Amino acid sequence: MLRDPIEIQETACRLLGEYFGADRVGYAEVQEDGETVMITRSYTEGQPSLEGLYRLDDYGPDLLHAFREGRTVVRPDIANDRLLTDAEKRAHAILNLGATLNKPLLKHGELFGILFVHFFQAHEFTEEELILTEETAERTWAAAARARSEEALLLSEGRYRTLFESIDEGFCLIEVLFDEKDTPFDYRFLEANPAFERHTGLSNAVGRTVREMVPAHESHWFQIYGHIARTGIARRFEQTADALGRLYDVYAFRVGDPAAHQVAVLFNDVSTRKAAERKIQENEERLRTLFESMTEGFVIKEAVTDENGQITDFRFIECNPAFSRMTGLTDPAGCRVSELTPNAEPIWFESLTRVLASGDPVRFETRISRSECWWEVSVSRIGGPGSHRVAIVLMDVTARKSSEAALAKAREELEIRVAERTSDLQKAMTRLQSEAAERERLERDRHDLLRRQVRTQEEERKRISRELHDNLGQYLTAVMLRVQLLRKSFESGDSIDSITSTIEDLKTVVDSLMKASHRQAWELRPAELDHFGLEPALRAYVTDWSERTGIATTFDSSHWHEVRLHADCEIALYRVVQEALTNVARHAVAEEVTVTLKSNGDIEVQVKDDGKGFDPEIPTKRLGLLGMKERISLVEGCLTIDSAPGSGTVVSAKVSRPTCSSS
Incomplete structure (x- = not known):
């Protein structure tokens, strides 16, 4: 029977390589860094061996990860493996590898070794080859491990005692007790190391049986240790000790004379680790459920x-x-x-x-x-x-993005609507402010108009008073004087001829008074305007004005078509001409005047003189000009004055025909 661990491994590699016809089979031991492996011996069919250190990452990033998870890695055709990079394929080619099978070996979840099978050409591994390789790896490595343990137990007493006292695992040497039917029913503790009490909770166990200390200890423990004591077959197992409330990882083997029924037990309390593993497994299941759902x-x-x-x-x-x-x-x-x-x-x-x-x-x-x-x-x-x-x-997040887009669009539309409403409100405010300013201006103009109207009326009264005093007054005085003269003539008995002469003289004065009265009334309200219309009235007035002032005047109505206007329009245009001619007589120093009346489109009247003129831009307080503008504005017309110093003056008044149409 093979006892040497190295010999066990070499024999297993040789037999496996010959059976498969492989080019190379061997074991690689993982070094302390966990990323490199050491190959010391391997079976080769007349080919160079691979003794030395190798980095697992050089042969694909998945390799080390798979080994640590305990997964066997099979690469049947490395040259055409699409999961390998060119650099990784070159690393395989350096070792002349065409196909590989690698079985990782783990202990307590840690990677410590790899059994590898190499072919120089591509090779499709069969299910039988896979199963055989995995079983060989487990058994040979376990056998090697047991062999090492047995060698360690056979070391000198000093080294054994040091190990016995210092190891973390619990250790005890027991004698299995059999009854008359050769059935194991108990065992006695012969030796126990310091870690024994920590792992079992039992103190002062040496010399006592387990039944004495734990009466409810399960019988399956006696069966296992009894079988090892009788057969000498070592065994590694995990078993619960319900009476102690613990779970143990145990390696037990027979020692000494088989007839002594002594078994050495190396064990660990793995209750905490197993509970953690169960917890991890539960967590993994929960995570997997979450992952899938x-x-x-x-x-x-x-x-x-x-x-x-x-x-x-x-x-x-x-x-x-x-x-x-x-x-x-x-x-x-x-x-x-x-x-x-x-x-x-x-x-x-x-x-x-x-x-x-x-x-x-x-x-x-x-x-x-x-x-x-x-x-x-x-x-x-x-x-x-x-x-x-x-x-x-x-x-x-499509739904959220759609909502955000809709919200952004709604916000943009709202901003546009707010801007539009703000603009509308601003326009309305501007319009209201303009209307308010216009109303304020109109109110001021109304007050000014009223004031000017009062002043105009006063001026008109003064003018009428002056006219009555200057014209009618002198004629009335002459009448009074003639009447007094006539009375004296009667009283003094003057001759008929003298009285008749006085009467004729009085008649002449009265005729002049009547003419003056008639002219005065005509100037205040010409009868022609009421009876015959604007054109005859203006013609008569212009003719009279020219005779009275001695200024040559032309009246042009060639573009006037016989039409009667609204009374307000007729009087307004008449007064504009009257006022314009009055200004000419008073201020223009003109030699020639032309008055034009038109009705081709709108109604227009124009007074043009060749007088000294004036600057219309210079503000003036003349009531005549202001009165003309106000009269025309009352009938929705417009008045323009075109003049310059030394160039005469043109006064134009225009009113739309619809406004002036007689109702």
Whole structure:
């Protein structure tokens, strides 16, 4: 029977290699850094061995990860393996590897060794080869481990005692007790190390049986230890001790004379670890349930680097169903991003590389090409610095984006409406202010008009009074004088001829008084205006005015068509001409005047003189000019004065025909 651990491993490798026809079979031991392996011996069919140190990352980033998870890695055709980069394929080619099968060996969840099978050419491994390799790895390594343990137990007493006292595992040497039917029913503690009490809670156990200390101790313990004591077959197992409330990881083997029924027991209380493992398993199940049922898409990606260590792409590792529904990628695991989504937006690659470099999570929003869908993307690094994996969560935010767009549009429309209303209100305010200013101006004008009207009336009264005094007054005085003379003639008995002469003289004065009275009444309100209209009245007035002033005057009505106007319009235009001629007589020093009356379109009257003229821009307080403007404005007409010093004056009054039409 083989006892040497190295001999056990070498024999297993040789037999496995010959059976498979493999080119190389061996064991690699994982070093303390957990990332490199040492190969010291291996079976080779006349080929160079691989003794030395190797980095597992050189042969693919998934390799070490799979080993740590306890997964066997099979690569039947390395040269055409699409999961390997060119650099990784070259690393395999250096070792002349065409196909590999690697079975990891774990202890307490830690990777400590690898059994490898190499072919120089591509090779399709059968299910039988896989099962045989895995069983060989487990059994030979366990056998080697047991052999090492047995050697350790056979060391010198000093070294044994040091180990006995210092190891963390509980250790005891027991004598299995059998009844008359050769059935194990109890066992006695012969030796126990200090860690024994910590792992069992039992003190002063040496010399006592377990039944004495724990009467309810389960019988299956006696069966296991009894079988080891009788057969000498060591055994590693896990078993509960319900009476102690603990779970043990046990390695038990027979020692000494088989007839002594002594068994050495090396054990650990793994209750806490197992509870933690159960908790981890429960958490993993809950996480898996969440992973499968969550509505957000979730995917893990791994960076792909070139020979210089630069990230060139990302590979899909795992995704949940929601991710597949959202993206349409049903089974992307193992594929590169550039293969499945060659037109991906640059923000994806930039964000993932930034997260791997800094370790800081990144969140961004992106719109799916040729779609109305929006995603909110959260990216986080898995692991610490140097990790090549990221976790990505996708959330469909299309509805929120639509709401935001609708809200933004509504806000924009509201701002436009507010601006429009503000503009309307501003216009209305401006219009109201303008109307208010206009009303204020009109009120001022009304007051001014009233004041001017009062002044005009007073001036008119003064003029009439002056006319009565200067004209009619002198004629009345002459009449009085003639009447007095006539009375004296009667009283003194003057001759008939003298009296008749006085009477004729009185008659002449009375005739002159009547003519003056008639002219005065005509100037105040010409009868022709009422009976015959504007044109005859103006013609008569202009003729009389020319005779009285001695200024040559022309009256032109060649463009006047016989028409009667509204009385207000006729009197307004008449008074404008009357006032304009009065100003000419008083101020113009004119030699020639032309008065024109037209009715081609609107009604227009014009008074033009060749007098000295004046500057219309210089403000004036002459009531004549102001009166003319007011009279024309009352009939919705307009008055214009065109004059300049030394160039005469033209006064024009115009009223629209509809306004002047006689009702």
